[in-house]
Amino acid sequence: MDSGFIPTRVLGIGDSYYRCFYYTNAMSEAFANGPYWYYFNTQISDDKVNPEVWEQDLRSALQKNQVVLIMANDANLQNLGNGFIDEAYMMFHDPQAYKAFVERKRKVKQAIKKIRTDDMRLRKLTIEAQQTGLSFDSLLRREALRTIK
Numbered sequence: 001m002d003s004g005f006i007p008t009r010v011l012g013i014g015d016s017y018y019r020c021f022y023y024t025n026a027m028s029e030a031f032a033n034g035p036y037w038y039y040f041n042t043q044i045s046d047d048k049v050n051p052e053v054w055e056q057d058l059r060s061a062l063q064k065n066q067v068v069l070i071m072a073n074d075a076n077l078q079n080l081g082n083g084f085i086d087e088a089y090m091m092f093h094d095p096q097a098y099k100a101f102v103e104r105k106r107k108v109k110q111a112i113k114k115i116r117t118d119d120m121r122l123r124k125l126t127i128e129a130q131q132t133g134l135s136f137d138s139l140l141r142r143e144a145l146r147t148i149k
Contacts, residue, residue: 011062068088
């Protein structure tokens with residue numbers, strides 16, 4: 001690479017389509033090793049611990065990067081950014097609503113994390129999903145919402 005080249009720090013948000021940048025080292029070489037958020041859900045990195053995006057401060061994460069690149073394959077275009085665009089817009093245009101939204105989201109995600117450590121509850125939800133045909137994730141979210149009320 002040219003010795004005068006200065007890579008642009010890019011926050012990548014996307015589905016598996018974006019992973020080609022990560023696995024071909026484009027992120028470290030061209031994108032200044034910026035973070036990769038898989039479905040605006042989990043940060044993918046070489047570390048053994050991949051933090052959840054909701055556990056990070058969005059404003060701070062955006063300020064650390066020069067560009068946000070959102071990529072998705074055509075099957076995921078109907079939900080481009082997986083909530084990132086709406087959340088970032090709310091953060092900059094309605095900070096009070098954003099603060100309330102993030103607090104609620106954090107409570108739900110923490111409840112989900114706690115439920116995932118309870119084998120009995122997970123078995124119960126798995127059985128219910130099989131019996132009702134509802135997705136496990138929907139039932140898990142419903143259970144989390146019940147616990148935070």
